[in-house]
Amino acid sequence: MKNTIALPSKTVERLSQYRRNLLSCVASGKTHIFSHEIAALLHITPVQVRRDIMLIGYSGTLRKGYDVQELIDLIGDIIDSENGQNVAVVGAGNLGRAIISYFKGKRSKLLIVGAFDTNPEKVDKVFAGVQCYHFDKLEEIIEKENISIVILTVPPTEAVKVTEHLVNTGIKGILNFTTAPLNVSEDVFLEEYDMITSLEKVAYFVKKNEK
Amino acid sequence: MKNTIALPSKTVERLSQYRRNLLSCVASGKTHIFSHEIAALLHITPVQVRRDIMLIGYSGTLRKGYDVQELIDLIGDIIDSENGQNVAVVGAGNLGRAIISYFKGKRSKLLIVGAFDTNPEKVDKVFAGVQCYHFDKLEEIIEKENISIVILTVPPTEAVKVTEHLVNTGIKGILNFTTAPLNVSEDVFLEEYDMITSLEKVAYFVKKNEK
DNA sequence: TAGATTGTTAATCGATTAACAATC
């Protein structure tokens, strides 16, 4: 598969959202869906949906649109790893623990298998079924549990130091919820999410609309 | 100010991030900063930084770069409302409460002034200094506290109904953490954030890098 | 001065959308 070119980042995001919505369709017994139906759910154009689906090489039928289950499976083939990928939440504060409960049971190929903290009140506790370990056991557990992805929710003051450690330990992807600017080597994928930025963006456009 | 054209969405996001980093600079006593320094923190190009700053009409000096405090103040003028904007967290579950603590004291012009839930164990409690009200009091409190923005963290099954209610009550901006597809009228700004999508994006690129 | 930096236009790149042939 080394020959397949990576999909555009935006397409990957939308595929994830298509799947989320398709899963609800299955739950409500819908077996086929048109591009304009998917588009309406995501507030995008039907052309964009068809183009994304074209990029992953799937075809619908003219009368019935896309087979919901087939499309879900194909998106799974694209996004998921065959044997799943294990995830750790590093930093078991309020946000880290909320994320653990939020993810619980949501995706079978993407499992949170451990949390890490230094606070003795958290270490060795279990949050929503996820064991919390001391930072000291980072290497050990990452290797043992075959963890490749980390959700980073430590305090910003710790973030740089912890990230360096994670990268040395062989982590290949980081979803960063801290506000600290991080640097990772080229082979590590870093995705940033800053709630304040999202909220400030809302605030800016609300202010703009008022005028 | 009705004549000023809205900045590109991406520029607004970056301005928020520039400010966050500039605030750390102030804290560490740095008074001036070059475009390439800001760029390095955000992993973008110095040209992009200069262009964004050009768009907001600020000028640096050739020898010293940009005055950190002046730039912070100007970004504040752009993003913040003069008298601040009040925010409510609707849904005081794990995620909602984590967000409340996360925001505590972070921005003076963007205050979380209330939370809402139906669970009797949460109603009338105070989380990180924020009072939790029953959903029944939505209109009353939104009006009384002059709330224009909502962070939505209710269960997905409730999201559509609650959103309709919020829009009717006059909310002008929603930051949606639920997985439900929402529809709002044109004058309401809706920003979506889906953690699973972010994590699946990381998972996809980690998988790709491995091959 | 030479080198480093800003400000800004023009070119490029990437992502979205318009247009339309094919088909059921």
Added chain:
DNA sequence: TAGATTGTTAATCGATTAACAATC
């Protein structure tokens, strides 16, 4: 059939970057 839909190319749009003059 007529109308609705898919698949796909070409055009457009928007965002980023290259290039470079100005300046300290």
